[in-house]
Amino acid sequence: xxxxxxxxxxxxxxxxxxxxxxxLPAALMLIAIRLLAKLVTMGDPDRQPGLRNxxxxxxxxxxxxxxxxxxxxxxxxxxxxxxxxxxxMALGVNMQWGYAGLFNVGIMGFVALGGLGAVLVGMPPVPxxxxxxxxxxxxxxxxxxxxIAAAVVLWKRMHAGKARGxxxxxxxxxxxxxxxxxxxxxxxxIESVNPALEGYLGGLGLPILIGWPVGGLLAAGAxxxxxxxxxxxxxxxxxxxxxxxxxxxxxxxxxxxxLARGVKNVIGLPRPVPYEVDLQQSADFVERMQGMxxxxxxxxxxxxxxxxxxxxxxxxxxxxxxxQTALKSPWGRxxxxxxxxxxxxxxxxxxxxxxxLQIFILGSAVCGLAGAMMTTLDGQLTPGTYQPLRFTFxxxxxxxxxxxxxxxxxxxxxxxxxxLWVQVEPLGVWAMDVATSQMDEGSQMxxxxxxxxxxMRLLTMGVILLVVLRFSPRGxxxxx
Amino acid sequence: xxxxxxxxxxxxxVLIPGASYxxxxxxxxxxxxxIYGILRFSNxxxxxxMAFGTVATILFTWLFQGWGLHLGPLPTALLALxxxxxxxxxxxxxxxxxxxxxxxxxxxxxxxLVIVSVGVMFVMNGLVxxxxxxxxxxxxxEGQQDTRxxxxxxxxxxxxxxxxxxxxxxxxxxxxxxxxxxTTAITLVAAGIAVGVLFWFLNRTRTGKSMRAFSDNEDLxxxxxxxxxxxxxxxxxxxxALATTAGVLYGLDKSFRAFTYFQLLLPIFAAAIVGGxxxxxxxxxxxxxxxxxxxxxxxxxxxxxxxxxxxxxxPDGLVQLMSTDYKFAVSFAILIVVLLFRPTGLFRGxxx
Numbered sequence: 103x104x105x106x107x108x109x110x111x112x113x114x115x116x117x118x119x120x121x122x123x124x125x126l127p128a129a130l131m132l133i134a135i136r137l138l139a140k141l142v143t144m145g146d147p148d149r150q151p152g153l154r155n156x157x158x159x160x161x162x163x164x165x166x167x168x169x170x171x172x173x174x175x176x177x178x179x180x181x182x183x184x185x186x187x188x189x190x191m192a193l194g195v196n197m198q199w200g201y202a203g204l205f206n207v208g209i210m211g212f213v214a215l216g217g218l219g220a221v222l223v224g225m226p227p228v229p230x231x232x233x234x235x236x237x238x239x240x241x242x243x244x245x246x247x248x249x250i251a252a253a254v255v256l257w258k259r260m261h262a263g264k265a266r267g268x269x270x271x272x273x274x275x276x277x278x279x280x281x282x283x284x285x286x287x288x289x290x291x292i293e294s295v296n297p298a299l300e301g302y303l304g305g306l307g308l309p310i311l312i313g314w315p316v317g318g319l320l321a322a323g324a325x326x327x328x329x330x331x332x333x334x335x336x337x338x339x340x341x342x343x344x345x346x347x348x349x350x351x352x353x354x355x356x357x358x359x360x361l362a363r364g365v366k367n368v369i370g371l372p373r374p375v376p377y378e379v380d381l382q383q384s385a386d387f388v389e390r391m392q393g394m395x396x397x398x399x400x401x402x403x404x405x406x407x408x409x410x411x412x413x414x415x416x417x418x419x420x421x422x423x424x425x426q427t428a429l430k431s432p433w434g435r436x437x438x439x440x441x442x443x444x445x446x447x448x449x450x451x452x453x454x455x456x457x458x459l460q461i462f463i464l465g466s467a468v469c470g471l472a473g474a475m476m477t478t479l480d481g482q483l484t485p486g487t488y489q490p491l492r493f494t495f496x497x498x499x500x501x502x503x504x505x506x507x508x509x510x511x512x513x514x515x516x517x518x519x520x521x522l523w524v525q526v527e528p529l530g531v532w533a534m535d536v537a538t539s540q541m542d543e544g545s546q547m548x549x550x551x552x553x554x555x556x557x558m559r560l561l562t563m564g565v566i567l568l569v570v571l572r573f574s575p576r577g578x579x580x581x582x
Numbered sequence: 583x584x585x586x587x588x589x590x591x592x593x594x595x596v597l598i599p600g601a602s603y604x605x606x607x608x609x610x611x612x613x614x615x616x617i618y619g620i621l622r623f624s625n626x627x628x629x630x631x632m633a634f635g636t637v638a639t640i641l642f643t644w645l646f647q648g649w650g651l652h653l654g655p656l657p658t659a660l661l662a663l664x665x666x667x668x669x670x671x672x673x674x675x676x677x678x679x680x681x682x683x684x685x686x687x688x689x690x691x692x693x694x695l696v697i698v699s700v701g702v703m704f705v706m707n708g709l710v711x712x713x714x715x716x717x718x719x720x721x722x723x724e725g726q727q728d729t730r731x732x733x734x735x736x737x738x739x740x741x742x743x744x745x746x747x748x749x750x751x752x753x754x755x756x757x758x759x760x761x762x763x764x765t766t767a768i769t770l771v772a773a774g775i776a777v778g779v780l781f782w783f784l785n786r787t788r789t790g791k792s793m794r795a796f797s798d799n800e801d802l803x804x805x806x807x808x809x810x811x812x813x814x815x816x817x818x819x820x821x822x823a824l825a826t827t828a829g830v831l832y833g834l835d836k837s838f839r840a841f842t843y844f845q846l847l848l849p850i851f852a853a854a855i856v857g858g859x860x861x862x863x864x865x866x867x868x869x870x871x872x873x874x875x876x877x878x879x880x881x882x883x884x885x886x887x888x889x890x891x892x893x894x895x896x897p898d899g900l901v902q903l904m905s906t907d908y909k910f911a912v913s914f915a916i917l918i919v920v921l922l923f924r925p926t927g928l929f930r931g932x933x934x
Binding site for chain 2: 203205207286331332335336337338339341342343345346347349350353354356357490491495498499502546547549550551553554557558559560561562563564565567568571572575
């Protein structure tokens with residue numbers, strides 16, 4: 103018993119050490135970044151914002167370049183590309199939170215809908231499935247939508263009373279039964295078409311780049327439905343409603359195999375950029391790379407990643423220009439006025455709920471666009487991998503740390519936090535490995551501690567969020 | 583036509599599971615609604631608080647099992663529950679001291695507190711997994727020591743059934759069996775006791791009354807000499823007890839898994855809002871409304887209708903309104919309907 107207690111104490115100490123090993127560098131990095139930024143502006147953040155922001159972005163660039171030199175350019179570009187996508191998501195959330203003060207915790211759902219949009223546009227259609235049940239499925243969906251529309255119209259047109267309740271209820275019940283009759287058969291027919299590889303309707307077979315705005319539109323549609331019901335009520339209700347819609351979107355995408363194969367995943371999405379294999383087989387490319395002294399295999403994958411980076415970078419720049427222009431326009435000033443004092447803005451004749459709905463839809467559409475881009479980058483849609491901690495709350499950390507209300511801040515936060523999220527885990531595992539190097543190679547404790555280190559990034563992100571909220575609530579690049 | 587069999591099947595698959603799930607949700611929603619009433623924010627860390635309480639209880643359960651302590655037919659976890667609650671209470675009071683108090687003093691906007699609770703949620707989420715996987719090495723029984731933070735943990739021991747399907751069939755001579763699991767009975771009894779004690783406390787004791795006063799009108803309460811820090815402390819203690827009990831009961835009934843507890847957040851919030859945020863009575867009612875709707879909508883009624891329908895009219899399909907994967911959609915749909923037609927909830931929320 104005594105020796106076990108000893109081991110326990112030892113393990114606890116090692117655990118703390120290991121955690122510090124993982125969490126501290128991240129925290130230290132943030133503090134160092136702040137100090138550096140302070141040095142540049144000599145303590146006054148408003149004196150030379152341009153210089154300060156340049157310094158902050160420079161630090162992130164140095165981090166990326168350092169990781170490229172130590173871990174390889176493929177790794178660094180991978181982080182950079184996801185950083186670009188994270189920055190776009192953070193921009194979308196910043197529009198909702200920073201401009202208008204709306205608390206959206208359903209980002210995961212909008213991102214997933216964007217990914218669905220990419221699949222529905224980019225994948226080739228499955229003619230057999232369309233022949234088997236395509237028309238019937240469309241009819242079922244139309245009937246479902248029609249039922250709901252009819253119920254809404256009845257509710258609005260009829261006078262309040264028992265008759266209205268009964269009529270709406272009857273329409274809904276009859277509509278549901280008919281819908282299920284049509285729908286179930288269509289699902290069976292579609293899913294039985296070559297289930298190992300297809301079993302779904304496929305997409306439109308258009309260039310996948312068209313899927314990006316379509317993904318944004320899908321997300322905007324979902325946002326409209328949520329915003330219509332939950333905006334204008336207490337601020338917490340929007341949070342709960344978005345939390346719910348995100349879970350439901352994921353549930354639908356996991357279970358409706360006819361739509362996008364559910365957890366069987368759609369793989370092999372067409373790409374907007376060349377394939378590595380084609381590059382490697384092109385004599386011209388190989389020759390050129392060898393001329394530069396690079397290994398053609400590595401170079402091909404670097405080039406592909408660079409192409410993606412260019413595409414994403416263009417999208418990010420366009421969005422940044424749009425959001426900055428919007429923020430500086432009368433519309434942006436109105437939004438911030440509403441955020442800071444709803445009552446006063448309403449007294450000035452602004453329709454607060456309508457404006458909120460507008461910006462909620464816009465921000466969600468940006469998240470959907472980012473989701474479509476991410477699915478394109480991955481080349482596959484995997485509904486099982488969408489988790490709220492990663493796709494909702496991590497984006498929030500990005501926005502808060504970067505600086506809510508500032509578009510540049512959101513972008514900085516997107517890059518920085520994504521970098522930390524990727525790097526803290528190996529750092530923690532490494533630190534734990536060093537901390538436990540005294541223990542037996544095969545001991546259970548060592549294995550457990552090393553494995554536990556991989557949960558540390560959740561803890562680290564939480565601590566970073568809490569520390570920033572407390573000591574620097576305006577973030578790294580504060581709103582101006 | 584066999585209405586008795588239909589009734590038994592309905593009770594077995596809908597009524598009894600719905601009741602125990604409802605009791606668990608009600609306890610969770612009570613915690614959310616209390617925090618909302620007193621501290622005035624929606625606590626997103628509540629699911630993870632429940633998970634932490636459950637993990638603490640699991641570790642004590644393993645410890646007691648290692649010592650050879652048992653409660654006979656009852657699960658050892660009940661013995662460990664007070665210790666789990668105490669551990670959770672320490673964690674919550676510590677969190678309040680380190681995190682929430684700062685914002686309370688500044689009278690920060692509720693939405694800021696919500697975001698802060700998201701940060702706390704992250705921390706607790708990581709903590710739960712680390713504590714579970716490290717604790718398992720020392721305390722878990724043989725064969726479970728390599729439990730990982732994301733694993734399913736089943737910690738229910740003692741009797742499994744009060745009455746199982748075969749016994750019931752033998753007793754009554756019906757075709758359809760009715761099984762009452764021990765955990766179901768424990769859930770209902772424990773939840774009943776917890777709710778009873780809570781309502782007695784809120785309505786009859788001086789501290790409870792001061793809590794309700796604080797919730798109704800903070801300024802007036804302060805003027806009458808109520809110490810806000812004490813009210814807040816008592817609230818966190820009660821929340822620790824409710825969350826841990828809810829989590830342990832849910833874990834006994836199903837099994838413990840960190841991620842599931844996070845997902846419980848949605849039905850729990852739905853329950854609290856449907857009942858009316860801030861209203862304890864509403865939270866209990868909301869819990870059962872959500873639970874019964876979820877179970878009813880996702881249950882395949884083929885069997886029940888088969889007993890009820892006249893010969894030859896038995897349904898061919900499953901007669902299931904929605905697949906069980908969509909149970910979240912049910913809580914969500916109810917939530918939306920309530921938000922649309924009665925935003926303050928069934929019990930006109932915002933008063934403890």
